[in-house]
Amino acid sequence: MAGNKLKTEKKKAESKKPQAKPDPDVLKPDKEPEVKVKELVKDERTHKVLGVSMLLLSLYCFIAFTSYLFSWEEDQDKVFRYSARILFSDDVEVDNLLGRLGAFVSHWFFYKGFGLASYLFCYFFFILGVNYIVGRRVFRIWRNVKYILFGLIFISTAFAFISGKSAFPWGGAVGTAITKWTSGFVGKAGMGLLLLVTGLSWLIWKFNIDFKLPEKKQPAIKPVKADEGGPVLHIDEEVEPKEDTAPFRPNGLKHESGVTVIQPASEEDFDPGLQLVEREEPSIPASHITYIPPIAPPLPEESLLELVEEEDEPPFDMTEVTKPAELEIPEQPVARRGKTPTEVTFEIKPPVEETVAEDEDVHQGPLPVREHVTADPYEPTLDLRDYQYPALEMLENHGSDKIVQDASELEKNKNQIIDTLKNYDIQIQKISATVGPTVTLYEIVPAAGVRISRIKNLEDDIALSLSALGIRIIAPIPGKGTIGIEVPNVKKSIVSLRNMLASEKFMNSNMDLPVAIGKKIDNENFIADLAKMPHLLMAGATGQGKSVGINTLLVSLLYKKHPSQLKFVLVDPKKVELSLYKLIEKHFLAKLPGEEDAIITDTKKVIHTLNALCIEMDVRYDLLKEAATRNIREYNAKFTARKLNPLKGHRFLPFIVLVVDEFADLIMTAGKEVEMPIARLAQLARAVGIHLIIATQRPSVNIITGTIKANFPARIAFKVSSKVDSRTILDIGGAEQLIGQGDMLISYNGELVRLQCAFVDTPEVEKVAEFIGEQRGYPEAFLLPEYVDEKEMDGKDFSLADRDPLFEEAARVIVQNQQGSTSLLQRRMKLGYNRAGRLMDQLESAGIVGPNLGSKAREVNVKTEADLEEILNDLL
Numbered sequence: 001m002a003g004n005k006l007k008t009e010k011k012k013a014e015s016k017k018p019q020a021k022p023d024p025d026v027l028k029p030d031k032e033p034e035v036k037v038k039e040l041v042k043d044e045r046t047h048k049v050l051g052v053s054m055l056l057l058s059l060y061c062f063i064a065f066t067s068y069l070f071s072w073e074e075d076q077d078k079v080f081r082y083s084a085r086i087l088f089s090d091d092v093e094v095d096n097l098l099g100r101l102g103a104f105v106s107h108w109f110f111y112k113g114f115g116l117a118s119y120l121f122c123y124f125f126f127i128l129g130v131n132y133i134v135g136r137r138v139f140r141i142w143r144n145v146k147y148i149l150f151g152l153i154f155i156s157t158a159f160a161f162i163s164g165k166s167a168f169p170w171g172g173a174v175g176t177a178i179t180k181w182t183s184g185f186v187g188k189a190g191m192g193l194l195l196l197v198t199g200l201s202w203l204i205w206k207f208n209i210d211f212k213l214p215e216k217k218q219p220a221i222k223p224v225k226a227d228e229g230g231p232v233l234h235i236d237e238e239v240e241p242k243e244d245t246a247p248f249r250p251n252g253l254k255h256e257s258g259v260t261v262i263q264p265a266s267e268e269d270f271d272p273g274l275q276l277v278e279r280e281e282p283s284i285p286a287s288h289i290t291y292i293p294p295i296a297p298p299l300p301e302e303s304l305l306e307l308v309e310e311e312d313e314p315p316f317d318m319t320e321v322t323k324p325a326e327l328e329i330p331e332q333p334v335a336r337r338g339k340t341p342t343e344v345t346f347e348i349k350p351p352v353e354e355t356v357a358e359d360e361d362v363h364q365g366p367l368p369v370r371e372h373v374t375a376d377p378y379e380p381t382l383d384l385r386d387y388q389y390p391a392l393e394m395l396e397n398h399g400s401d402k403i404v405q406d407a408s409e410l411e412k413n414k415n416q417i418i419d420t421l422k423n424y425d426i427q428i429q430k431i432s433a434t435v436g437p438t439v440t441l442y443e444i445v446p447a448a449g450v451r452i453s454r455i456k457n458l459e460d461d462i463a464l465s466l467s468a469l470g471i472r473i474i475a476p477i478p479g480k481g482t483i484g485i486e487v488p489n490v491k492k493s494i495v496s497l498r499n500m501l502a503s504e505k506f507m508n509s510n511m512d513l514p515v516a517i518g519k520k521i522d523n524e525n526f527i528a529d530l531a532k533m534p535h536l537l538m539a540g541a542t543g544q545g546k547s548v549g550i551n552t553l554l555v556s557l558l559y560k561k562h563p564s565q566l567k568f569v570l571v572d573p574k575k576v577e578l579s580l581y582k583l584i585e586k587h588f589l590a591k592l593p594g595e596e597d598a599i600i601t602d603t604k605k606v607i608h609t610l611n612a613l614c615i616e617m618d619v620r621y622d623l624l625k626e627a628a629t630r631n632i633r634e635y636n637a638k639f640t641a642r643k644l645n646p647l648k649g650h651r652f653l654p655f656i657v658l659v660v661d662e663f664a665d666l667i668m669t670a671g672k673e674v675e676m677p678i679a680r681l682a683q684l685a686r687a688v689g690i691h692l693i694i695a696t697q698r699p700s701v702n703i704i705t706g707t708i709k710a711n712f713p714a715r716i717a718f719k720v721s722s723k724v725d726s727r728t729i730l731d732i733g734g735a736e737q738l739i740g741q742g743d744m745l746i747s748y749n750g751e752l753v754r755l756q757c758a759f760v761d762t763p764e765v766e767k768v769a770e771f772i773g774e775q776r777g778y779p780e781a782f783l784l785p786e787y788v789d790e791k792e793m794d795g796k797d798f799s800l801a802d803r804d805p806l807f808e809e810a811a812r813v814i815v816q817n818q819q820g821s822t823s824l825l826q827r828r829m830k831l832g833y834n835r836a837g838r839l840m841d842q843l844e845s846a847g848i849v850g851p852n853l854g855s856k857a858r859e860v861n862v863k864t865e866a867d868l869e870e871i872l873n874d875l876l
């Protein structure tokens, strides 16, 4: 018994002991996985549920409101009587299609709220719903909320005002309250006017209604007979007093300088003495501009492989199609100021088509990539399909881009020009002025019989009498029978790059490499295609705007091109000018394999890079030849149409733009070694999409040699220190008379044009570069072919023991293809010319290929792969 008692006590004690190990047989209840509220809120499904709910709510309100329009008389009474209790009173019957809730809600919105304007709530729920369901911003919420708020107040008030004492709550309680207060304040008529003004203002603001009257015809220029007194001139001008432009005063019959002025005999004879020609650039507000990568169709598996092989990129999901998106370009109003009833000579010509410096063979149609698209084209932008183009908001609006001109300054200059010419007994018929950002162009129509060379010879005298720097005489202005005198403005306007990029011409341009360079004197935007130039030489004394000019060109391209379409090779011996672009290395820069820095600052590396570019050029020419195409555009079109086999080394060729910021420095240190590859590239690289921008502060003949000059038909000169320098760059004087700060002359297509370079400041460039740099890029910069300096290789005789690591692979490529060609190795193994050549020599030493046969491929001595494996094993 005692024993039993002991046992039972022991058992009890054991049962009381905490169990050390859990019994594996006992199943524990599953723990509910913890749902984090944050994740729930972010979850795509939550958004979709919300979206569907919003859409249903919108529909519900719409039906309830519409039903209210027909049942309000019957239901209103009941809602009044029961108030919210109506919702729970089963015995109350209402006519609203959506029952008691419908009647109650509609009553609240219509009667106690905004009347008919309440439909705007349906719209609000609708746009919210669509945005949530689609998962992106189809409608802009904030902008719509503003419209809805305005609409609620305005429509309810307008309806309440118009409907007067109608029993139906047209404007709801809100509209009625506002109407009551306002009519008490400004009276009924005042209220009506106020509503009209508000409504019209909104319409004008929204649609920018054009109220222009038909324009008055400008009388044609008529030569006027001279009387005995001296030069004959019509100066009856009076400039419209507008903004910053004061009027020209009528000069009467006797000009203060003694010039006899003939008054026109009749209205028709009237000839404005000084015409001010101002052109305004239509620009698109930055907020309306969205750059979106082109439509990207899905790629088949083959291309996926090819991408992985070619770009060494992680395989992306190519099956998803990037949505096509619209380029939202609101219709641009034409800024035009009419004439005052008095005789006005401030003539504002309608905006002129922007000059687009193009060759005749300019591509007018859509981009080649699209042009040649058949079914299923290759889309290079899919490499980085999420890539976002920088927004215009990242750039600043420097000044207003509005030309500031002082009329008294115009008047003074004009009189001085007339006086000076009169002193030399030169008669003129007419003088007109075009005010540009930095200079004003006075155009003179000389009287019959006056020799143009006489005016040209007086250049210095006119400059002296106007005591202004930077005067330039163009006699005659090409294409016009007039003589131009450019006089710098006292107040100069900055041309913002932002406005130029916002211009329609730039945004809609089909050019391969569009660059917004600057504004002409008549305020036309000068937008050119770098691919047509095809290279650009820039020169100018220090501090005159070269670096800004380079930034302008680079930023223009960054706004238009996808990283898959364009690569920059940046050479910056000054080390600081282009360093900002380091941020976009993995997107837009190209470099030599194994190099750390993509921006080249060291002269030795510049030589290697230039030679590597020459190799790239040769490889591209081989590719073009194989593809039976003449230029990069045709080649890429064929490639995107999938007519070229990537397994044969074909690939999409991005444009390459080489920028050298200080060319003089390189020539000084490396001379011919730099000049030769540059000249070679300049001569040949155009067709394969390699373009050069070379800048220098020392435009002397030993820097800009004949070879270089001959290959750079497009040249820009900022202010230089002497006429000789100007001649070195432009083959003509004039650049020494520029006024600096981006004032420049561009010689292009045989024309010399004065431009004010577009301005972009360093912080803006930094912002753009940061924006691009923060996005997903390629794993590394675009690799140029390897270049090995022959001199460095001298004396390194080949022995089979130290053969190239790629020897075996190269041997297999050659034997498989039964073609002993160096370019085959280059293409298939992505090698530089030199390394491929060395490999071929090694293969020759090993007896795999025969000797060099000049332009023909070498003979392949090994016929089968089995034989090759034997030879390779023997070599081990």
Ligand SMILES: Nc1ncnc2c1ncn2[C@@H]1O[C@H](COP(=O)(O)OP(=O)(O)OP(=O)(O)O)[C@@H](O)[C@H]1O
Pocket: 494, 495, 540, 541, 542, 543, 544, 545, 546, 547, 548, 549, 697, 741, 742, 743, 756, 757, 758, 759, 760
């Ligand atoms: N297009 C322009 N519009 C207005 N101002 C300009 C423009 N271009 C240059 N400037 C002014 O001139 C200054 C010097 O320009 P920039 O640095 O481009 O000269 P630079 O020729 O490159 O000189 P350096 O050869 O010494 O580097 C700028 O800081 C700017 O204030």
